[in-house]
Amino acid sequence: MFAITPNTLSTFMNSISKYIVLLSLLLIGIAAFLIIFIENDYYQGISFKIMFIHVPAAWLSLAIFLAMGISSIIGLIFKSPTAFTIARSLSPIGLIMSIVVLVTGSIWGNLTWGAYWVWDARLTSMLILAFIYLGHILLLYSFEHFQKADFAASILAIIGMVNLPIVKFSVDWWTTLHQGSSVLRIGGPSMTNDYLITLLVSFLGIFMLTMYWFSNIFYIIIEKRKIMRSKLLND
Amino acid sequence: MHIIKLNKQIKKRFIFLLIIFICFSSSIFLISYSLKDQIAYFVEPTDLKGMNELENKYLRVGGLVKENSLKFIDGSWVFEVIDQNKNSISVVFSKTLPNLVEEKKGIIVEGKLINNTFIAEIVLAKHDENYMPQSAIDKLKEEGKWRGD
Numbered sequence: 001m002f003a004i005t006p007n008t009l010s011t012f013m014n015s016i017s018k019y020i021v022l023l024s025l026l027l028i029g030i031a032a033f034l035i036i037f038i039e040n041d042y043y044q045g046i047s048f049k050i051m052f053i054h055v056p057a058a059w060l061s062l063a064i065f066l067a068m069g070i071s072s073i074i075g076l077i078f079k080s081p082t083a084f085t086i087a088r089s090l091s092p093i094g095l096i097m098s099i100v101v102l103v104t105g106s107i108w109g110n111l112t113w114g115a116y117w118v119w120d121a122r123l124t125s126m127l128i129l130a131f132i133y134l135g136h137i138l139l140l141y142s143f144e145h146f147q148k149a150d151f152a153a154s155i156l157a158i159i160g161m162v163n164l165p166i167v168k169f170s171v172d173w174w175t176t177l178h179q180g181s182s183v184l185r186i187g188g189p190s191m192t193n194d195y196l197i198t199l200l201v202s203f204l205g206i207f208m209l210t211m212y213w214f215s216n217i218f219y220i221i222i223e224k225r226k227i228m229r230s231k232l233l234n235d
Numbered sequence: 236m237h238i239i240k241l242n243k244q245i246k247k248r249f250i251f252l253l254i255i256f257i258c259f260s261s262s263i264f265l266i267s268y269s270l271k272d273q274i275a276y277f278v279e280p281t282d283l284k285g286m287n288e289l290e291n292k293y294l295r296v297g298g299l300v301k302e303n304s305l306k307f308i309d310g311s312w313v314f315e316v317i318d319q320n321k322n323s324i325s326v327v328f329s330k331t332l333p334n335l336v337e338e339k340k341g342i343i344v345e346g347k348l349i350n351n352t353f354i355a356e357i358v359l360a361k362h363d364e365n366y367m368p369q370s371a372i373d374k375l376k377e378e379g380k381w382r383g384d
Contacts, residue, residue, distance in 0.1 A: 038368070039368030039369065039370060040368065040369075041366050041367065041368065042367055042368060042369045042371075042372050043335065043337075043340070043362060044335065044362060044366075048366060051366070073252060076248055076252060077245055077248045077249050077252065078245065111334075112333075112334075112335050112360060112362050113333065113335075113359045113360055113361065113362075114332075114333030114334075114335075114358070114359050114360055115357075115359055118276070118359070119276075120276040121274050121275075121276065155255065158252060158255065158256055159255065159256070159259045161256070162256075162259050162260045162263050163263075166263070166267070173271075174271065174274045174275045174276065175275045175276050175277050175278075175279075175297060176276050177276055177277075177343060177359060177361055179361070179362055179363050179364040180363070180364040181364060182364040182365075182366065185364075190364050190365045190366070191365065191366040191367065192366070192367055192368065192371050194368070195366050195368075
């Protein structure tokens with residue numbers, strides 16, 4: 001990561017991005033097929049099928065923040081522009097994912113619990129995660145020099161990592177209206193295999209889509225910088 | 236010579252970040268630990284036994300709807316909320332129940348305890364993390380492994 005320049009990474013991701021997007025569309029297509037044809041839950045009926053968007057988006061919003069935090073640490077310690085640019089291009093995707101989680105969760109909550117929103121630990125910590133993403137993006141664009149912005153935003157990403165275990169384990173540490181974890185939990189998954197496979201296919205599809213999106217944002221940032229640099233040189 | 240200098244700087248930055256992270260995480264830990272009763276979304280009927288001055292206090296109580304207790308009497312729903320320790324409270328609710336409220340399923344009631352009866356203003360259904368199609372349940376029932384209702 002220290003030897004790779006942002007340019008080489010951008011070129012490499014650009015060369016494989018079309019295969020990634022094809023793979024993601026294929027996986028999302030399979031997932032959509034599976035979601036339509038699997039049986040409804042015995043208790044919640046059809047409304048539980050929103051889980052196959054809600055849960056992948058939730059995993060990704062946490063995983064993207066983790067990746068952002070780790071690349072911010074690497075960026076700050078080793079002064080690596082590649083790591084900073086990775087963190088910079090991840091945060092808009094994370095924000096969208098956390099908004100997807102909140103919106104699909106509200107719809108699902110209204111259908112099952114009978115309320116769009118409650119202030120329990122899981123929902124509140126997830127809202128805080130979305131606000132940290134928003135703060136990260138705002139910090140990135142509130143400085144004239146992107147190096148300063150990267151420094152400030154990295155500190156926020158590192159501090160914000162404190163929130164990740166709180167989001168993940170809030171349902172175990174405190175009583176919440178939100179149900180506990182179904183897949184990543186002690187004692188194995190608490191759903192039948194057909195649901196689990198559908199969930200994993202859907203997750204992989206959305207994950208590949210975010211990777212494609214990530215490579216595009218990365219590419220745009222690098223190209224913008226090139227244009228800015230050539231403009232400065234010409235003036 | 237140059238490499239040694241760089242390593243020193245890297246170490247310095249690492250320690251700087253470590254201190255920031257430890258300070259923030261410990262402060263968040265202390266805040267959430269001292270507020271843990273407020274962060275908890277509901278209490279169980281067992282917890283109510285150890286609490287004083289319950290009358291007219293706005294509470295959220297969660298548990299399961301007791302078997303054969305859900306009834307519609309004089310325009311309002313009457314049921315009992317029971318927890319794992321078999322402690323229960325009786326609840327009166329005069330609005331429409333959420334769709335998923337069923338006997339032996341999770342529920343959270345919000346309101347006040349008046350004369351040992353819980354007058355609920357909001358009722359929320361709490362479903363658990365188990366997802367299963369009806370066919371899987373039928374299969375489990377055939378094998379005699381089903382432990383639900």
